[in-house]
Every structure is written in structure tokens, then in C-alpha cells.
Amino acid sequence: MNRDPLPAIERILFTEEQIALRIQEVAAEITERYRGKPLKLIGVLKGSVFFLTALARHIQIPVKIDFLAISSFSNRSSAPGVVRIAKDLDEGIENEDVLLVEDIVDTGLTLRYLLQTLSSRGPNSLGVCTFLDRNSRRLVQIPVEFRCFEIPDHFVIGFGLDHNQLYRNLTYVAVMKPEKNT
């Protein structure tokens, strides 16, 4: 399924196989880093869901999972950095080792807001694991402990990433054709 590129796609950046291999590597790094500590993964809805579930399956220590959702105006077509929590975590994170799992870090403004908010809740540690990292567009410096792929400055879709809520279910990551991304 999802094998034939869609008309909206310019080129495939990472195949399903490349993604699976890289996620296993990052999961192994996380396993080593947090061995002996119960880990809580916090996914940012909706984009990180595909990545988080794939990652969690390969982490070899017990993990808890929670989600939050944000309303973000931090996209390419509007003012960046205006973010609020639309759905909060189900449980507190006090004294827990927490890894925030993101689909992509672009300007870093969303993550800065989330890190500020979550760190005020008293976790034992608070790290960041992102599927994609577009460092070239960063506006604020954010510590990213784990990343799967660094990507060039093009709008991408698939494996959780959307354009107008579409294409999250693609098994690969692709660059959109510029004319479809306006």
C-alpha cells in the first residue's frame, strides 16, 4: 500500500525501510540512556502518533505513554510561535523521566513552549526525541537529544506529517510539490 507516489509528491525523502531501520537505532539509544528508569513518552498530537508507536515498540525498557494536543499557529502560512495546549496530559509528570516525542522540529517555537510548560510540572528529567529535524529554519535553540533524520528546507508529508490534515498515513516521508503547498 502507499507505494505509488501521489500527484502531490515531488520526491520520496525516506522510504518505509529506511524509516524502520533508523527508528530501531534511535530506540536502542533511548533504551541505553534510560535503562533502569521507568520512562514516560509524551506524544504531541497528531503528527507524532505514527512515530511514537513505532519507536515505543522497539524500546526495550518499560514505558508509559501519554499525549497532549496543541493548537498551533506555528506553521508556514501564519505568524509563528503562538501555541496553546488544546488537550492536556491525562496524568502528572512529577519526578518522572519524560521524553517529549515530536514529528518535526522546525522553528523550535512549539517545542520551546512545551518544554517551558512541562518543566514547570517537576519532572525528574525532560528530553526531546524528534522524528525529523529541520535545523536550517530554527528561530530558537532547543536541546534535541534524539533525532531520526535531519531534513532540508522543504515542506514534507507522510509518516504522521500532514498538509491540511491529509497524507499522515503515508508509510514514507516525501517532499511536496511546491504548487500544492501554498
Ligand code: IMP
Ligand atoms: P515549529 O514550532 O516551527 O518547530 O513547528 C513544529 C510544527 O509545525 C510541527 O509539529 C508540525 O506540526 C508543523 N510542521 C513544520 N514543518 C512541517 C512540514 O514540513 N510538514 C508538516 N508539518 C510541519
